[in-house]
Amino acid sequence: MASANKLELLQIADAVAREKMIDRMIVIEAMEEAIQKAARSKYGAEYDIRADIDPKTGDLKMARYREVVEEVENSSTEMLLEDAQAKDPEVEMGGFIIEMLPPMEYGRVAAQTAKQVIVQKVREAERDQQFDEYKDRVGEIINGTVKRVEYGNVIVDLGRGEAVVRRDQQIPREMFRQGDRIRALVLDVRREARGPQIFLSRAAPPFMAALFMQEVPEIYDGIIEIRAVARDPGSRAKIGVISNDSSIDPVGACVGMRGSRVQAVVGELQGEKIDIIPWSDDHATFIVNALQPAEVAKVVLDEEAERIEVVVPDDQLSLAIGRRGQNVRLASQLTGWDIDIMTEADESERRQKEFEVQTALFIEALDVDEMIANLLVSEGFSSLDEVAYVPFEEIASIDGFDEDTATELQARAVDFLEAQNAAHLDAARTAGMQEDLIEFEGLTPPMLEALSKEGILTLTDFAELADWELAGGYTVVNGQRTKDDGILEPFDVGEDEAQTFIMTARVVLGMMTAEEAFPVAEETDEEEESGDDGETPALSDAEAVFADFKGDASKPN
Numbered sequence: 001m002a003s004a005n006k007l008e009l010l011q012i013a014d015a016v017a018r019e020k021m022i023d024r025m026i027v028i029e030a031m032e033e034a035i036q037k038a039a040r041s042k043y044g045a046e047y048d049i050r051a052d053i054d055p056k057t058g059d060l061k062m063a064r065y066r067e068v069v070e071e072v073e074n075s076s077t078e079m080l081l082e083d084a085q086a087k088d089p090e091v092e093m094g095g096f097i098i099e100m101l102p103p104m105e106y107g108r109v110a111a112q113t114a115k116q117v118i119v120q121k122v123r124e125a126e127r128d129q130q131f132d133e134y135k136d137r138v139g140e141i142i143n144g145t146v147k148r149v150e151y152g153n154v155i156v157d158l159g160r161g162e163a164v165v166r167r168d169q170q171i172p173r174e175m176f177r178q179g180d181r182i183r184a185l186v187l188d189v190r191r192e193a194r195g196p197q198i199f200l201s202r203a204a205p206p207f208m209a210a211l212f213m214q215e216v217p218e219i220y221d222g223i224i225e226i227r228a229v230a231r232d233p234g235s236r237a238k239i240g241v242i243s244n245d246s247s248i249d250p251v252g253a254c255v256g257m258r259g260s261r262v263q264a265v266v267g268e269l270q271g272e273k274i275d276i277i278p279w280s281d282d283h284a285t286f287i288v289n290a291l292q293p294a295e296v297a298k299v300v301l302d303e304e305a306e307r308i309e310v311v312v313p314d315d316q317l318s319l320a321i322g323r324r325g326q327n328v329r330l331a332s333q334l335t336g337w338d339i340d341i342m343t344e345a346d347e348s349e350r351r352q353k354e355f356e357v358q359t360a361l362f363i364e365a366l367d368v369d370e371m372i373a374n375l376l377v378s379e380g381f382s383s384l385d386e387v388a389y390v391p392f393e394e395i396a397s398i399d400g401f402d403e404d405t406a407t408e409l410q411a412r413a414v415d416f417l418e419a420q421n422a423a424h425l426d427a428a429r430t431a432g433m434q435e436d437l438i439e440f441e442g443l444t445p446p447m448l449e450a451l452s453k454e455g456i457l458t459l460t461d462f463a464e465l466a467d468w469e470l471a472g473g474y475t476v477v478n479g480q481r482t483k484d485d486g487i488l489e490p491f492d493v494g495e496d497e498a499q500t501f502i503m504t505a506r507v508v509l510g511m512m513t514a515e516e517a518f519p520v521a522e523e524t525d526e527e528e529e530s531g532d533d534g535e536t537p538a539l540s541d542a543e544a545v546f547a548d549f550k551g552d553a554s555k556p557n
Helices: 006-020 024-043 081-087 108-135 205-215 250-255 257-268 283-290 314-321 323-335 344-366 370-378 384-389 392-396 403-430 445-453 459-463 467-471 495-508 526-530 541-549
Strands: 049-053 060-069 078-080 096-101 141-150 153-157 162-165 181-192 195-201 224-232 236-243 273-278 298-302 307-312 338-343 473-477 480-484
Touching (some): 060 081, 108 181, 141 205, 153 181, 162 181, 181 205, 205 224, 205 236, 224 250, 236 250, 236 323, 250 257, 250 273, 257 273, 283 298, 283 307, 307 314, 314 323, 314 338, 344 384, 344 403, 392 403, 403 445
Parallel strands (some): 307 338
Antiparallel strands (some): 060 096, 141 181, 224 236
């Protein structure tokens, strides 16, 4: 085939660029690469042959390039400086000797190869443009037409590409047929070998949030924010909203005049019931709101575990839980907290059992009658430690108690605890625990026995633990938070205290320095470094820890 003339090259590039809706220069670069490949097949694949098409005039130039190097490894693409300067006196090391090549005729095979290169390059450019277009639209709602349904997955024609709504991303019992219009959220866009894969969703919580943004101008303008969404697609949903303008009610704005705005969203979601919840930064208030329409009598929060215990009137239990647990499940998803629901009767029964257990403990440990034990529990004493170590006056001030009674009760509590501590230490030593761990500051005898039961017998064993192994924590598995029990968690050892224990042990063993274990922020104010009044500067965190550690251990022997 004769080489294409200038006009033909530009006309072909313009036509392909218009048809595929890609940049004209991409087509011209594809043509250049195709011509280069055809030229190398004629002159030799080992040569560095480059083609250049002027995008304005269509002039085609081909040239052979050879780089100027100190030592030639490939004579087809490299040459020595003295040889290069014989051809071009001004060339320098690292430059190129360029030799223009004459126009060439393309055979059938070369022309076919060039065509394949151009088609491949154009297809890649088309895919890249499609990927770039849709990757920036993740989280947006787009419209399309159902092209076909395959094994429950809906293939959507977007005009310039295809997308898929997988079965698990559809609203249950929702049916689509070829030619139906569909609105969905761009959930994910992935670059794959066969082209960009666009995944849509109608079941994801952000789809409902995006629908509200379209229906509620205040959300679009940022006056109202959607803080959280939880959905049971096709059945029920909860959405937490807050207003940045105190004069605008976020719930009322989302509902709209006579419910027009929320009904538009409900209609798109196939009748999905939506609870619009006012957001609150106070966790207890927000969780109570999220459990609507149920009424809540009392809440008890465990912020570290992100768990809340909710007490409801007996007649509100089924409403709070919802059909098949739907209401409490959605409230938990919305707030991010684990929610335990119980009735007032259940809570009363539990408190009665706790009262009985604590009473029995005091009767046995303090050798007192039931009336005295009941008085202690009623006054809020829940453990022997509290009885033994609270200020004397707190026990003596209880109605019916005098100073002698208070003194005797505290003495009995101390004796019982010391006997218990001795038993704990005996158990730890019997298990093989070494004295370096027994004498470690901060660990109580019950803690030492708990450690010995887990095979932690030396200070080295202790230092090699992770903080969560002592204090406990949570692991996310398949999107679900699972509890990891800590060895010292029953003794209310938190993560910070556990970390201090472990770091201190590592420093004592020489595994790291105090500065590495307890880094201190650099002082920027000279007065802070020397003390305001010329006094001795306060101890650093690390120094304070070791000052405590060097003190005498107060454990029974």
